[in-house]
Amino acid sequence: MKKIKMTVNGRVQGVGFRYMxxxxxxxxxxxxxxxxxADGSVYIEAVGPGDKIDxxxxxxxxxxxxxxxxxSCSILEDANIENYISFRVTN
Known part of the structure; x- marks a missing residue:
């Protein structure tokens, strides 16, 4: 399993980005x-097989x-991310 955290910048708030x-x-x-x-970016944590994460x-x-x-998009692998049951919008 691959675990990543991403910060996405651009026109990503107020356009349905999280739900899509x-x-x-x-x-x-x-x-x-x-x-x-709060800075206008979107934060994502994602967990799954490497090919699906890619x-x-x-x-x-x-x-x-x-x-x-x-x-722009910054991506870091982080083994400490929890194993989520589903994918959800948190705010």
Whole structure:
């Protein structure tokens, strides 16, 4: 299992980004969380097999929301991320 945390910057708040990210995660079979941050970014924790995580990252970088636009994305592997049961929007 691969565990990552991502911070996504760009036009990612107020455009349905979190809910579209959840839809993509559910389709691919990824668990984790997505939430808005006070600085305008979106924070994601994702857990799943390496190939599915790679597919998920690519989808997020393209912006799952048609109205959104990803300018930058930082990704870190973190073995300490919990094993989530599902993918959910947390705020």
């Amino acid at each position: 990210t959840k839809m993509v995660a559910d389709q691919i079979g990824i668990t984790g969380i997505v939430r808005n941050e 597919t998920f990252i690519a989808a997020v970088k393209r912006s799952p929301s048609p109205s959104g636009k990803v300018d």
